[in-house]
């Protein structure tokens with residue numbers, strides 16, 4: 519122990535203090551430019567700038583730089599670019615790709631006396647498919663408005679004088695919930711094991727959590743139907759058909775995630791998805807893994823794309839997104855009460871097959887990474903499972919309560 523401490527002081531401290539890697543702390547749009555902010559002085563001589571064609575892209579490789587946070591540079595949208603992507607391209611290289619489809623004079627510069635920032639001007643012309651970008655921005659705006667409204671409503675409830683008896687309120691909401699059907703889908707089953715790591719199978723984990731969620735929802739007065747309650751295989755379309763037959767208000771599919779061995783120690787956390795096509799490479803990878811069961815079957819790529827496109831109607835995406843936000847937030851709140859360091863992977867969209875054809879707000883919860891040693895251990899404990907189930911139930915409850923109010927107002 520002493521020796522270890524000595525090693526830490528003598529060797530590691532200088533490494534930490536004089537670590538040569540620069541962190542990229544911010545990447546944001548400002549007055550028609552992409553503004554980068556580093557944690558310390560960073561010489562522009564370390565930046566390799568070049569262009570690629572078909573489609574036209576301005577590429578910046580920032581050597582000896584790491585992203586301070588995985589979320590940096592997410593959600594950068596402007597009508598002047600098809601996309602702006604910021605990624606950890608290599609261990610110590612951050613890559614920025616600005617896709618415009620059309621050549622423009624891009625003279626990036628380091629502002630005077632500002633050694634820790636770097637500005638990349640964006641084109642002035644508007645790119646052709648602004649429609650999609652505009653639609654995306656519209657959805658983002660509506661989500662932001664929804665979050666604001668929810669916060670207002672929550673604070674209104676908390677600030678209300680405590681005259682009404684809590685018990686009465688609860689039994690009232692229980693009576694309202696009694697009419698609503700929730701369909702829970704435990705992912706995989708039978709020969710389709712889902713992810714396997716350390717001898718543990720995704721199909722078993724998600725069934726355990728699904729059963730806990732069923733109890734949590736029934737406690738709140740909901741009617742619940744499960745796509746499976748035993749270890750059996752179901753085709754993906756069968757799962758949403760059950761939701762249709764039961765006239766479900768909400769469809770929630772439960773899965774667990776996993777990554778290849780070399781990433782096992784790093785990737786962990788909870789993520790909630792709703793159905794939407796996406797360019798996000800990570801979401802696409804996860805969707806590809808979860809979609810395997812259906813992609814093995816018949817049908818050509820084109821027809822699948824047509825189905826996906828046909829279900830991407832506005833309101834349903836917005837509702838699914840709202841549901842996903844509520845569920846993700848409640849899961850994290852519950853887990854963080856007892857477990858430190860559980861990563862919030864946030865709400866994402868991905869083309870999941872199990873959500874296609876669902877004609878109601880539908881989400882897919884990836885409850886954690888069974889490939890991560892610590893997270894796997896936690897995921898298979900009753901307490902952790904119960905917190906997840908409670909979080910999902912609270913999220914659904916919250917979403918439906920808000921939905922009822924919206925309809926009342928309309």
Ligand SMILES: [Zn+2]
Pocket residue numbers: 705706712713720772773774808
């Ligand atoms: Zn799965």
